[in-house]
Amino acid sequence: MQHVQTKFRSHTCGQLRSGDIPRKVQLAGWVDSYRDHGGLVFIDLRDREGVTQVVFDPDSCGKDVHDIARSLRTEWVISVEGEVEDRGADDKGRSLHNAKLATGDIEIRARAITVLSQSPTPPFLPSDEGVSEERRLKYRFIDLRRPDMLETLRVRYQLTRIMRDFLGSQGFWEIETPMLTKSTPEGARDFIVPSRHQPGNFYALPQSPQLFKQLLMVSGCDKYMQIVRCFRDEDPRADRQAEFTQLDLEMSFVDREDVIGVVEKLTAEIWKGILGKEVSLPIPHITYDVAMDTYGSDRPDLRFDMQLHNITDIAHTTDFGVFKSAPMVKCIVVPDGSKMTRAQTDGLAEWAKTFGAKGLAVTKVAATGFDTGVAKFINPVAAQIIERTGAKEGDLLAFAADKPKVVHKVLGELRLKLARDLNIKPKADFAFVWVIDFPAFEYDAEEKRFVALHHPFTAPKDDELHKLDSREVDVVESIKAKAYDLVLNGSEVAGGSIRIHRMDIQSKVFSLLGIDVEAQRAKFGFLLDGLQFGAPPHGGIAFGVDRWVMLLRGTDNIRDVIAFPKTQSGADLMCGAPSSIDDRQLRDTHIRVNLPPKVETPKA
């Protein structure tokens, strides 16, 4: 990396080695720590690139400089001039090199110093461990000084740079799309922005540039990409927040495998560029149906087995009411799970209830048949179940009996939980898989209408178009879409689809979703216009950049990979957003705040 010399420094704090002896240099940075021996003063000087020890010896720097050195405190910002010298050995001949530092063979013998900034005692030091996240977020600028955090920012930049470089080499253009856009009826809750010019009207922040990128295809841009901020006003989780970043891309004249091919090459570039590892291509495909059936999830973690076994037919032959009456009964085999105590298995049942299950049936595999739990109800079919599941003595069987949706949710989550809790050794560090053939639509019993599983612009598979006129739940739910998700270690890291490029089909889909012609014009008129005036077949995908950085850095906290993240309540603890605004700002936009009455409590 080329480093820019300035009047403050000739080198960075991570740069100098024994080969630089006896060069005259100037470094600038933060005082990471100081060790004052009365005579010698040692300063560890830190910048983005590393740490270099500076020694102030009154015999070589003079009294004035030495006095300043003694007054330095942590996190002051200084610039130092001196010579690079070997650290040598002590009087007993022991090397004074420090193996913990990349620059540990050398030090700077200071000749001059400039204090560029002082600092009071900081709320915490970059080297402090275990500082609460609340403190770290309030003083994020200090938190980000930690080498680990700077490294994450570097990796994040490296990632987006590889994305831009690779896609650029494949003919993609990065094109910006509006941040102030139109609220969409489907999907997540929008963040809204009032319009001053049009009182009573609102922009929405984009949930994704979906429609714009499709229209760019209509425009003949052919290959579009953008690293873009997206906004969804929904409650956060450990791995998601309301404001997040996507690598968005779209291509013309393609079908599913064309998009997948580009994305796989990009993935391999990222893996090589950042982790120095090869991704073996092609990445395997699994259909949605198989993923749900086998792993209970549409984003299966393939690093370990513990697959779901369907024993509905066997369960229905028992006299066990729970099994007999359930629409679906599945189980997983927990290797060596007999070791679990009654308290632990009871705990699992409680835990299962949080996912809407009525409970979780377990039993242990003994030498002959089942033991404990629901054994007495199902022992007559023990041989059949053991044969189907391949369970061995000492294993634990966990059953879910319910509607398919609940069975899959509970066992899918249980699989992940047990892999964590029991420390089941992964078969690989990283397991990529494409999940394909998603259902296009799902019937929403509460709203009594069909909803799009991916989004309403996803193309159904070619041989299923005739089903779009049906309104029968079974028929409509059987329509497969040209949608695909790239899944890594149980995390959806990219998702996309081939889009509908014919207006007649798009209209049919809107109708199926219960959006009448008038609403179609009002909400999506511009898209329909675009499709009407010559749209090429097109499709694309979006990568969750934050999640990629999390995986590359091995963190499960999204806030670790965002420079200035938000808390669970959407607050920025550093700048204090969101906050009230001036009356003037409210007047300009004709907004009156109407809060429910609230108990006044002084701020903590």
Next chain:
RNA sequence: GGGCGCGUAGCUCAAUUGGUUAGAGUACCGGACUGUCGAUCCGGAUGUUGCGGGUUCGAGUCCCGUCGCGCUCGCCA
């Protein structure tokens, strides 16, 4: 919106069944010290126990409310 957990010195934590003046490490301040790198040694200062109310002779501790933070279910096309 629901469930669970946390909130004590700048920071990380402790404080027995509710019981004396709320402690420790570190950071900080002063002093000593010429090869440290978690420097060392001597000395010092440091509190709205998140906030409000209640129970009690007595509350960091128990109860109610509230605020903040985290995990999570719902939600996230």
